Amino acid sequence: MISFTIYPEKKSAAFRRIHGMNLAAPITHAGHCRVLSDHLRKLNIPQTRMHDCPLNNPGKMLVDIPCVFPLEHADPFKEENYIFGDTDDYFANTLSYGTTIMYRLGVSIDHSGFAHHTAPPADPSKWVEIASHIIDHYNNGWSNGFHYDIKYWEIWNEADTELPILWKGTWKQFIDFYCFAAKALKSRHPELKIGGPSMAKITSLNGSAFLDFLKGCRDQQAPLDFFTYHQYSDKPQKVIAAPAKIRAVLDEYGFSQTEIHLSEWHYHAGWGSQCDIGRQKKLQQEMVGPHSAAYLAAVLSRFQDEPIDMTHYYTGSTGGGYSLFSNFGEPHCGYYAFDFLNRMMETERIEATVDHPGTTVLAGTAPNGTIYILASCFKTDQDDLAFSLEKGDIRTKHWKLSVIDVDGEKRDLTKDIRFEENRLIFEKASGSMTVFLEFTKP
Template sequence: MKNRRMKKKTILKYLLAVLACTGFAAAARAALQDVVSGEDRQTTIRVYPRESAGKIKPVNGGNLAPPLEDEEMPGCNLREAFAGMHIPITRLHDAPLENPGMRLVDLPLIFANPEADAEDPDNYYFAQTDDYIANCIACGTEVYYRLGTSIEHSVNKYFVHPPEDVRKWVDVASNVIRHYTEGKWNGFRYDIRYWEIWNEPDLGPKMWTGTLQQFNDFYAQAATELKKRFPHLKFGGPGHCAFGEQAVRDFAGNCARHKAPLDFYSFHYYSPTDTELLQMAVDARRYLDECGYPETEIHLNEWHYNPYGGALWNMGPAEQNEAIRFMRGLESAAFLNTVMIGWQDTPLDKGFYYTVTTTRWGVFENRTPVKTYYGMKAFGELTAYPERVRTETDGMPAGSRVLAGTDSLGNLAILAACWKSGPREFTLDIDGIGKFARTEVFLLDETHDLSRVFETGRTAGPLKIGTVSDSGVILIRLSKND
């Protein structure tokens, strides 16, 4: 299997030299050359902290929130670890699947009896969703609420049918919105801006038992009425599971014919390559523009690394479990960073990794952070330096990228994602490096979990960093003050 290649370099473990014109540079380079068998692995990164390149887009959103289940069990409360990733926004989809027995988020679980009076507060159950959303807010994460229901992998289907009474569905959705944004029925006044209508109607009966045209018409009717009631909020969808030109044009074209609002278009993709995920944002922008929606935001609100493609679903249980474990590993952590860096130069407005919690696709295993957790944390750390600055590279391998930013105090952070790059020696030439009083280097590789591996005071540079992992992530912070 592909994950065998992860083991080829385990005997190499770790090599890092961060030097400022010291006598150790030659020894470090010699050791690195031994590792790479004489291949040219030299990369130069130039950073210009005083040259703005716009804003860093916080595309490091997620799916789900710290689960309520087992919160009081020792070691099971994930709120602190979740907050440590600095997730700017999280999408609430499939929440009941991670919280068995709880009536969370989904409209059929909040309003359980479709025959009941939609204006009677006694017919709604908000308590567990209240707590779930409160966890998000306490962690500093904005909520992105999916209106509808979770995926149903069961043989029989229960809540994924087209609503029989769309007007009543809109009334129920409206009361949920008012409970969380207007304080209705002992509710809250949260700033929840994004409300997604449904999820993956093109997946088939696991998410929608009607036709796609039925869904497109349902969306147009529901979105139009909700926008009338809440013109200050953003409504969109549909979370297409198979991105493609025809799907986008059919959906957006139908919206246009009905003059329906489409504040954001959402879709999903689990990809083996970074370039696919970057190109999809470009294509989505073109399709939406041509359908008459040039202002519609583009949200890839489920995504993950999947080097196996469709073969993943044909594996036996043991083989699939091993593959999923690999997709939570170091190669995946580097992949998610290079993709989020690449998205900075595409029309994508928001990204939502699936998932940032304890699910099979998550960033924890047995409530313990895995490599993808630290990958998300690395990008989250960078977003504290939101003013993007210009960078240049020479010899950067395909699939690897760099992003740098400064904060309001002039401190600098640099993030390098090395996806399947092999061992490399980096030279970082930072303009004005002597003005920084402190430099710290953090490494995510086979033996380090975004650990600080080097620290120095004022230096003249350049910095030299050598890595031996097939994939990895480097985060460098330079501070004006000690």
């Protein structure tokens, strides 16, 4: 039996909304966009990272510098050399459902094999000029623009891989480029947060790439208002442990005020060959199934008490296994886990414990006195789950029990639930389950 105990009279640290996303509702089809926007609105997403946007919006010139400023030889001071329309539409819709924006300056990943836009900028000063005009368009009204007050501006993505699909240069070249660009942008826009670099290899926390980047920023006195990294894994404890380790290294190198953002993450059981269709199909099915839902619920629950400032799930849109929705706009399991978590954020946090290492639990009290409980059982054996309150008779309360079951279905459980010794008990099959339990006063 796995036992969860809730302590309604013991207040805990306040919940933090750190459940950000990559990508917004795509704007390539108006009806589809409305459906996904309505779904995303319900999650109260605190921040949306704008990366890989053209890949999710075929035919649209979005976000990437080569999309917004397509003619590299053109004059960056002339308005007519910028194409803002598609990004304007995309941002307007994104902001309409209540989120904020992190703008990734640079380029999307390019799997085509050609990668025409991933080389280090030939003229870093011109690149900064273009980026600065993009900032002015969205924050200061330049070129019939807006006053969106976008605070977070990220420089590039996964250059530490030194892969041509991301960065056709060396890591040393990128560090120098980042330091130059970050200093220049910060001097022009001191009110903004400038950061990066969305490292892909952060799991090697003492590796030379991470330390060399920090040394470069320190020695060149480049701003690093927020540090971004990526982590794809099927081991929640590994992901949960990373922020504390990153915090220690940042502090050691003099970046004690730098925020930590996990700017891409998803349940991922391994990469393998992209050409192995059978393996990829199985992997993508697992990435949107019950393991994925329990995984993200576990990570975000534990992150409440870790030194991390924001996360960006990859992705909050459509797109195979890396998504919250099918290509038809149907929510995958992970969407409902985010919905459960969002409902927890609306409560005052109270203490909760569980006696099993493969599980997590959060609890909170709503203004009307309802107690909400979010529990994740990630890849656990068949067992009984028992929920109890430290004080009060659980049998005198009304209750509602919703789960993302081991078969991937979201359902309300009403049968095969028993009460023993002031505990609500039901059986869980072998696999992963996410539980959302409500206790209300009679």
